[in-house]
Every structure is written in C-alpha cells, then in structure tokens.
Amino acid sequence: MSDEAANESSNVRRTRRLDRASVVAAAMGMADEGGIDGLTMRKLGRSLGVEAMSLYNHVANKEDLIDAMVDEVFDMIGDPIPGEPWREAMTTRAQSTRSVLRTHPWATPLLDSRTSPGAATMRHLDATLGCLRNGGFSVPLTAHAIALLDAYVYGFSLQEAGLPFEGRDETVDLAEAIMEGLGESHPHLAELVSEHITREGYDFADEFDFGLEVVLDGLERALQPQD
Amino acid sequence: MSDEAANESSNVRRTRRLDRASVVAAAMGMADEGGIDGLTMRKLGRSLGVEAMSLYNHVANKEDLIDAMVDEVFDMIGDPIPGEPWREAMTTRAQSTRSVLRTHPWATPLLDSRTSPGAATMRHLDATLGCLRNGGFSVPLTAHAIALLDAYVYGFSLQEAGLPFEGRDETVDLAEAIMEGLGESHPHLAELVSEHITREGYDFADEFDFGLEVVLDGLERALQPQD
DNA sequence: TTGACGACCTTACAGCGTAAGTATATGGTT
DNA sequence: AACCATATACTTACGCTGTAAGGTCGTCAA
Secondary structure, eight states: OHHHHGGGGSSSOOOSOOOHHHHHHHHHHHHHHHTGGGOOHHHHHHHTTSOGGGGGGTOSSHHHHHHHHHHHHHHHHOOOOTTOOHHHHHHHHHHHHHHHHHHOGGGTTTTTTOSSOOHHHHHHHHHHHHHHHHTTOOHHHHHHHHHHHHHHHHHHHHHHHHOSOOSHHHHHHHHHHHHTTTTTTOHHHHHHIIIIITSTTOOGGGHHHHHHHHHHHHHHHHHSSOO | OHHHHGGGGSSSOOOSOOOHHHHHHHHHHHHHHHTGGGOOHHHHHHHTTSOGGGGGGTOSSHHHHHHHHHHHHHHHHOOOOTTOOHHHHHHHHHHHHHHHHHHOGGGGGGTTTOSSOOHHHHHHHHHHHHHHHHTTOOHHHHHHHHHHHHHHHHHHHHHHHHOSOOSHHHHHHHHHHHHTTTTTTOHHHHHHIIIIITSTTOOGGGHHHHHHHHHHHHHHHHHSSOO
C-alpha cells in the first residue's frame, strides 16, 4: 500500500532525468528563499521529486554544490566588455554585482571564501584585471583598485542583505519600534531615524551610487599623477 | 562504574558556577577556531565542563548567544572619543573594526544581520553618528558617510576572512598551485600573481590603508562645498 | 526546619550530511 | 532480440545538530 504510492507523492513530478545545472538552479532558488541555512539536501531532493542521496550523482557533496552556486553567481554578474573604458566598465560591474547579490543575498559572504574557484569566477577576475590594466593601471594599482572596489560592493551588499525589511513602510514601522524609548539615550540615532530614514522617498539603496562615485573618483585621481 | 566517572572526565574542571559572560567568551573562542559552524551547544558545554542544556540557564537559545557575541564585538571595537576630529575618529574606528574582525572573522557577515541589536551596538552607532554630526556632516551626508565607511571596512574584512592562507609563504604556495596551467588562459591573473602577489614583502593587509584614504578623502571633499 | 528557587543533568525528538549497499532503467553491443 | 555495463535513483544507517520536557540537588530566606 505505502510502497508504490510514495514515489509520486512528491511536490514535483519529474519529467526527465536530473542534471547538474537543474540541481544548482533549484539550490539557488531554495537559498534565495530560506538563506543558505535553509538549503538542505533533503529539502532540495524533495523539491526535485528525488531522494536526497540521488543528488550526489550530480554534485560531489554540499560544498561542491555551493561552489557551483557561487560560480553561477559570477557568471550572472558578467564580464567587462573588452576595450570598454575602465570607469564605465567598473561602474557597470559594480552595479551588476550589487544587483545580482540583492537577488541572491546568501552569496555575499561566500564570494571570497571559495578555496576552489570555478571557471566563471576565474574568467570574471581575469577580465576585470585586464580592463584595469588596459585602462592604464599599473600592476600594484590594479591590486589596490580591485580590493577597494570589491570591498565596497561586497560590504554594501552585506549591509543591504542585513536589512530586515524590504520597502519604505516596513522601514518606518521597524525604525519606530526600535527607537521606542531609546530616543533619549541615543539622540543622534533618533535624529537620523526621524529626520532622514523615515522621510518620504528615502531608500537605503540610493546610498550605493554616492559611495561608488567616491571610490571611482579616488581611483581616477590615483591614476593621474604618472603612468 | 560508568555513571560516576563521567562527570569529571570533561576537559575543564569547573571551579565555580557558570555565568553569561563566560559562556559568551567561550563561544567566541570556539567560533574563532572553527568558524560559526564549528560552534555547537554540545561542544561549548563540553569545553565548559557542563552539559549542553545547562547553557540554556544563561542564554535563551543559540540565536541569543550569537546576539551577545556580536554585541561583544561592537564593545571591543570601541566608541569614538567625544570631541575628537571626525577624520581621526573614523580612521581609528575603521582600523579598530578591521583589527577586531580579523581576530573574530565569523562576526563579519553577522554585524549587519542582527534584528535585535545589543546595548553596545546601539551605543557605538550613536557615538559614531554624533562624531560625524559634530564634525559638520549634515544628516543626509552622515548617512552617506557611515554607509560608505562600513561597507568598505566590512567588505575588506570579508575579503580578508576569505583568504585561505595566513603568511606570505602560504600565499606563494597557494597562488602557484592555483595558477598551475591556468596562466595561458588567464594572462592578467597570472601577471598579478607573478609580478605582485608573490613578490617579497607583499601583504594583502597593506591594501587596507589605500582604500581607507580614498574613502576619507572623498568624504572630506563632500564636506567642503557647503555646510 | 522548611520550602522555594536556580543551576545542572538526563532523556528524547526531529532534522541534518553523507557513507554504504541495492535496485532499476537506459543505451550500445552483439 | 538478447545481453550487459553504466548511470541514476532509492534504502538504510550513523553520528551529528538545537532544544523541549522533566528530574535532581545545593543554597539561601523565612
């Protein structure tokens, strides 16, 4: 009775065989919804209409799966177009990275932590370095530039991922809840919340462009003197 | 036979009662060594000579414990001294944050993700905002400044935490291993590794000050025009 | 002396990643 | 058409995890 029915009781009726790409895609969707801790092999299998262990035909282990997910993120970010001026290319890259990381916030703390980078990761890095070198950056200045740019973009994405709200209404609600009775002891925080964050039209996301311009201006100035 | 011996076989002979502070301190030490995933209630209890469930007399649950750990990190970072010029204060703050996050790398992705910030966190934030406001920053510019500064510092710390090596020797070994046969297809990466990263005296940590100066210069320029 | 309280321990449960072993369907070769 | 190698999927089992529920005991106030 129970034996035969079990197979077709899954959420998804599997049309065809599984492959690595669809496992990775499903894993990314699951992490998008429940964070990286919400991704488990059992749940992932269930969502694909398969037992957990079947996934191991397509990924070596969970670490390998996460490596593939991160590599896919780099693929989505996209590489600078060869020959594009460095400032335009870096602006596009920063905005694209930030946009992808907003869709896949679980990836932000993982981008720099992979000891075995995938093909797309390597390609992306090489293309970015090439863009800067062709733009006149010396080797040491290229290292400075990419460290600074990535630190800013990753750090901003990390902050954005930590925001426990989505739109402006939620922001206002939460800000007021937190500040309840704390205004007296934290006057500057209270000022920021009441005069800025809860203002009509405020969106934390808008802070991104300000910082990016500061960073790019700084790099442009560092490029001027010689070279 | 086995019943009575078990209690004293723990790693640590408990002299006195446990308290919240020592639980938090031990948890930080454990996370320092094995990352946040290496911290488990059972192992933490064992290291304190206590059963896992006894920890729940001092912390509500693991989430509460991690909240306390993050708040302790903000406490260690320290607040700007009232009256200190903003640029000096922000430099000190950035370097202190980065230094603390190097010792406690597990904290970097967590700093911005706490929905219930602790007392030290709130105090630190308020003091930082106050320093900028007193330095002549308008409310909106203060928001820009702290977002930019924190993005840079957190992002840099994140990159640093992801480095899978510690000293220069390991760096060279790993770089050469990764580049094995990949030099031809990734010329710019190969160039960076061979001409810069594997050079005597190179230390990724040195990149920090360059970026920090760029950020602070940018803020100083944004402060000039008016206000 | 008593009785309440807080710190600690024991037991138990559902869920985790994955090692090991088994069944089954597919595609290529006779 | 018959066969078998291989890839894919399933089953079972192990030692982990966080923590709910309840029992034991030493300390201190009344």
